[in-house]
Amino acid sequence: MTLTAIPTPSLSHRTSRWFSRNLIRIYAVIAFIYLFIPVAYTFAFSFNDAGKSNLIWQGFTLDNWKNPCGAPQVCTAVANSLKIGILSTIFATILGTMIAFAIGRHKFRGGKTTNLLIFLPMATPEVVLGASLLAMFLNLRINPGFWTIVIAHIMFCISFVVVTVKARIASLDPRLEQAAMDLYANERETFRFVTLPLVMPGIAGAALLAFSLSFDDFIITNFNSGIVTTFPKFVYISSARGIPPEANVIGSAMFFIALIIVVVGQIVSRQRKKS
Amino acid sequence: MAFLHAAGTASSGPKSGLRSKSWTPYLLLAPGLIWLITFFIFPIVSLASTSTMVRPEGAQIGTYVQELRFQNYIDAFTANQEQYIRSFVYAAIATILALAISYPLAYMIAFKSGKYRNILLVLVVAPFFTSFLLRTVAWTQILGDEGPIVSTLKLLPFIDDSMRLTSTPFAVISGLTYNFLPFMTLPLYASLERIDPRTLEAAGDLYANGLTTFRKVTVPLSMPGVVAGTLLTFIPAAGDYVNAAILGNPNTKMIGNVIESRFFAVVDYPTAAALSFTLMATILILVTLYIRRTGTDELV
Numbered sequence: 001m002t003l004t005a006i007p008t009p010s011l012s013h014r015t016s017r018w019f020s021r022n023l024i025r026i027y028a029v030i031a032f033i034y035l036f037i038p039v040a041y042t043f044a045f046s047f048n049d050a051g052k053s054n055l056i057w058q059g060f061t062l063d064n065w066k067n068p069c070g071a072p073q074v075c076t077a078v079a080n081s082l083k084i085g086i087l088s089t090i091f092a093t094i095l096g097t098m099i100a101f102a103i104g105r106h107k108f109r110g111g112k113t114t115n116l117l118i119f120l121p122m123a124t125p126e127v128v129l130g131a132s133l134l135a136m137f138l139n140l141r142i143n144p145g146f147w148t149i150v151i152a153h154i155m156f157c158i159s160f161v162v163v164t165v166k167a168r169i170a171s172l173d174p175r176l177e178q179a180a181m182d183l184y185a186n187e188r189e190t191f192r193f194v195t196l197p198l199v200m201p202g203i204a205g206a207a208l209l210a211f212s213l214s215f216d217d218f219i220i221t222n223f224n225s226g227i228v229t230t231f232p233k234f235v236y237i238s239s240a241r242g243i244p245p246e247a248n249v250i251g252s253a254m255f256f257i258a259l260i261i262v263v264v265g266q267i268v269s270r271q272r273k274k275s
Numbered sequence: 276m277a278f279l280h281a282a283g284t285a286s287s288g289p290k291s292g293l294r295s296k297s298w299t300p301y302l303l304l305a306p307g308l309i310w311l312i313t314f315f316i317f318p319i320v321s322l323a324s325t326s327t328m329v330r331p332e333g334a335q336i337g338t339y340v341q342e343l344r345f346q347n348y349i350d351a352f353t354a355n356q357e358q359y360i361r362s363f364v365y366a367a368i369a370t371i372l373a374l375a376i377s378y379p380l381a382y383m384i385a386f387k388s389g390k391y392r393n394i395l396l397v398l399v400v401a402p403f404f405t406s407f408l409l410r411t412v413a414w415t416q417i418l419g420d421e422g423p424i425v426s427t428l429k430l431l432p433f434i435d436d437s438m439r440l441t442s443t444p445f446a447v448i449s450g451l452t453y454n455f456l457p458f459m460t461l462p463l464y465a466s467l468e469r470i471d472p473r474t475l476e477a478a479g480d481l482y483a484n485g486l487t488t489f490r491k492v493t494v495p496l497s498m499p500g501v502v503a504g505t506l507l508t509f510i511p512a513a514g515d516y517v518n519a520a521i522l523g524n525p526n527t528k529m530i531g532n533v534i535e536s537r538f539f540a541v542v543d544y545p546t547a548a549a550l551s552f553t554l555m556a557t558i559l560i561l562v563t564l565y566i567r568r569t570g571t572d573e574l575v
Contacts, residue, residue: 024387
């Protein structure tokens, strides 16, 4: 944005100065539009009176929202994804939090190896994680299905839980725990009434992250699912023919539910800080 | 969590006893690490073993025996060289584009957003609350032959009527760029946000203009974010096959697509395993070189 000399300076001068000063804000608006276009498309096509093809707009209807299970298999797939997501979140959060406490609060031998073991799954492409697990299950003559998906999801969620909870533990003021001990709380009480409540937001965040990673995972799931269908797998399989609008309804509903959870979480944590 | 408490009481150390030497940390580590060893390390070993197997003459499809045939790697690589190189080229272009798109955005959120900072951060992540696959499918509609972009471009006199955007390398790279964008934006934001504004003021006091301050102070200080962001984008992009499958054509296939079809369509496990192993090894070598080069060893 260069300022050029124009016969009537004041107004155009001011506009161009406004532009150069707000250039980065204008850019941010465009970037956010770019980020949200596919979401808007998904939402808009959830109202499509699709008939046989949901690829192009056919007309407005509310039917898809009234009956999101209308398309065959879509709700079975969502139910599977929810079950897998909840199970893997519970296990990955417990296992990951334990590791995070060991790393953040204790000294032990083999710290470097432990860190490497936690870092590696995050640095390995999903296709390799999926293919290697399937190779193992096949070598052991285990048929992939619901439980192999859960096993795989727990595996790749653990590292993310460790990283999230560890960051929260590292940010704690150690003086709070010392104060509790000075007030004659034993280790168990200190952990129960001081450390754990302070780390809880980190654990909650890690659980949300684990759930969303599990719910949205496709590549690892596809390798280890056998005939079981999850929601992302359902979308992938039906994408060739155009996905049914009911899938758009579920995708949009998920978007709004997650948004509400995050916004409520923000408000709660802000009020806590105030009080 | 009862286990945690039990472990906590068992070790009665001195007052600063939270760091006491005992078996507590090993008990805390054991279940999770055993899980990772059983379902990450052991499968990788299993994959390595599969990669040198051979199907015996006349045996059933899907039956393989170990013959330590390392030639599998050379065969797999020569047969799929094109897809292999393409994966890294596409991933590199997508990573550079994501960095170019994310840097100004992260900069704006870190320095210019004021009280809206948290809202904007939620907005960066929010698109990812809809399924990854649904968003990719939405791009096929946006870039499709009947979509808004192609129909607008076709109004221009110099654009051929047969122009397409879907089923092109452009579509695949756009999809990769879009899908991994928050993995770039969030680490960039985290490192920019940590910069003390006083260092920028100091640069100004020393007569650096805006551009020099940005080049000599802001960019070097944000390097950890750049490294973390590029890794978090490049690694999943290089191994991805969803974008190439949904947005591409047979000539835009990436190595992930080959591994998938070797496993499921062709039932050729040794080739799939050899390819996966080569992919993982290449990525680990690239990552190590990159981290050394950028001097951010402390990240790992």
